[in-house]
Amino acid sequence: MTEAHCLPRARLQALFDRLGERGFRCIGPQVRDGAIVYDDLSDASALPVGIGTHQAPGRYRLEHYAHARCFAWSNGPQALKPLLFAPEEPLWQVTRGADGRVTFASIERPAQRRAVIGVRACDLAALTLHDAHFLGAAADPGYAARRAELFIVAVDCSHPADTCFCASTGDGPAVTGGADLTLTELDAGFLVRGLTDAGRSLMDALPLLPASSDDLRLAKAEIEHAATSQRRQLPGRNLRDVLFANLDHPRWDDVAERCLACGNCVAVCPTCFCYTEREDAALDGSHSTHLRLWDTCYSAEHSYLHGRLLRANTRTRYRQWLTHKLGGWHDQYGRSGCVGCGRCIAWCPTGIDITAEAAALCKPPAAETDT
Amino acid sequence: MQAARRGDGHVSAAAEPRQAEVIERVHETRDLFTLRLRLTEPAARAAYRFAPGQFNMLYLPGIGGVPISIASDPDDPTTLDHTIRAVGRVTRVLAGLGHGDRLGLRGPYGRGWPLAAAEGHDLVVLTGGLGCAPVVAAIDYAVARRERFGRLAILQGVKHAADLLWRPRYDAWAALPDTEVRLAADEPDRHWPDHVGLVTDLLGEVRFDPGATFALLCGPEPMMLAGARRLIALGVPDTHIWLSLERGFQCGVGHCGHCQLGPWFVCRDGPVFRFADIRWLLGTPGF
Secondary structure, three states, X not given: OOOOEEEEHHHOHHHHHHHHHOOXXXXXXXXXXXXXXXXXXXXXXXXOOOEEEEEEOOEEEEEEOOOOOOOOOOOOOOOOHHHHOOOEEEEEEEEEOOOOOEEEEEOOOOOOOEEEEEXXXXXXXXXXXXXXXXXXXXXXXXXXXXXXXXXXXXXXXXXXXXXXXXXXXXXXXXXXXXXXXEEEEOOOEEEEEEOOHHHHHHHHOOOOEEOOHHHHHHHHHHHHHHHHOOOOOOOOOOOHHHHHOOXXXXXXXXXXXXXXXXXXXXXXXXXXXXXXXXXXXXXXOOEEEEEEEEOOOOOOHHHEEOOEXXXXXXXXXXXXXXXXXXXXXXXXXXOXXXXXXXXXXXXXXXXXXXXXXXXXXXXXXXXXHHO | OOOOOOOOOOOOOOOOOEEEEEEEEEEOOOOEEEEEEEEOOHHHHHHOOOOOOOEEEEEEOOOEEEEEEOXXXXXXXXXXEEEXXXXXXXXXXXXXXXXXXXXXXXXXXXXXXXXXXXXXXXXXXXXXXXXHHHHHHHHHHHHHOHHHOOOEEEEEEEEEHHHOOXXXXXXXXXXXXXXXXXXXXXEOOOOOOOEEOOHHHHHHHOOOXXXXXXXXXXXXXHHHHHHHHHHHHOOOOHHHEEEEOOOOOOOOOOOOOOOXXXXXXXXXXXXXXXXXXXXXXXXXXOO
């Protein structure tokens, strides 16, 4: 990591301009439909200036402040996941000739140089996990094509939401890697650090000033406060054994009473990777596109096995989700699949809190009523 | 982990299928049929290899795909048998295919039977219902290399006598030296000449050296669990008992998530597992 330099707030547009000159399509956070979303953004003034968020179980609201900061909010429903693991993606096309022959065509995947600005540490941790999943022995061509040309400008998280617990999972709030360039926002501007050659090269092209010791001290204090102010936490970094040892815990029945099995938690989770394959077929049967779409382990179809369902009720579906997220991931990819972003808490219509459920499940059933 | 056999076939996420043609459709029983397939591109056909226990994804344009184990001789990978029960949306259409019809095929996928590690041991093959299909390639493999294995015991159970597949094959195997074949039906018909009852009952009636045996199990999970417990009771170590599992495979490469069994992607880490590894979770409802 390079020494931090200061980009004055008034010069933030230079970051977008230099990326644009290098052929990157810039994607950044912006307010839309009452939430912060990531989409095309080439104008720094379109960032969420003066916006904060209030998040709680089952609640997400934007708040407006008089300050000039543009990253003083915690994550919205999505960030990197849909940009790399597309919600809907064609896998191949097939035509059937009049003679019955079938011809397959692979999907063209032109390289896209994209730069995402404002990525948080939790989503960088999730990106590392998706890289492990989709770029392993059988690399996913669509994911790989989008990942290869991705430039990431991360930002340290100074305003975690009430639902955040990245400090407890060890994934935030400070950015420690996984990006090309990282920013720390202060009132007067941004501390900038290059993490890769590409990031350092971009830094050289920005109108930077030396960072003062006051700037560095302020930045450090803000990040420390962002960590210590988090009130939620998981009861440990590795809950695999305790969860799999408690598959008959009465808490699974309790949470099943509150869970709607809607799959919102899966949709907003930055590490959930399940997808289902579908056909988009022409009515005359002459051609078809084979697609994949995001799937959820809360649906009946997810556990379909020739004529029956392995998981016919909400209890076993919630248990599948949680034992995978906090358990199976350790075997699959060497760590928990939870990065502490808290999205599943905020976007759950009934406010189910993964940290509360995990805590209850880690206690002996007899003691559960004490919580 | 013991040596796992993998095919050399082309395995890539989201790789489009290759065209295959139906050489023959064999009617097996009232609801089972076999599609004998051949890849149509000579280069793809020449490059294709599979290990016993692996599976292919068969694909019908506009309809979808389904995982089917390869039930033919691994020493002739140019002809690929797929024995199928017509039970779902895709398999019902597959049932209507005949000679010359074209479809898509991708694979092979998964980890097959540990046949290299099993050399020098007795083999017990315990199957139920259509579970005989994923092991028939392993039996062919062992029969073609008969001198590398000890005694061979093949036990197959069916619910109804009319469900029995491949009696001529069982008869041929039964005629081999040091080979025993025992068949069982829960519901016999008037002509059923074999055991009436559970196939697991027969484990005590065939000869094998429990301390020097590899057991290959495939069938309904309750039957495999009962069989594995019986084998352990007879003295076979749980590290030498291997089971072929089935889950909702869609991608075949451990990406789509449907086939997860606790920490495992069954399509990629299996479908063949060592009982010692999975016995703590297998049989738990919901997994």
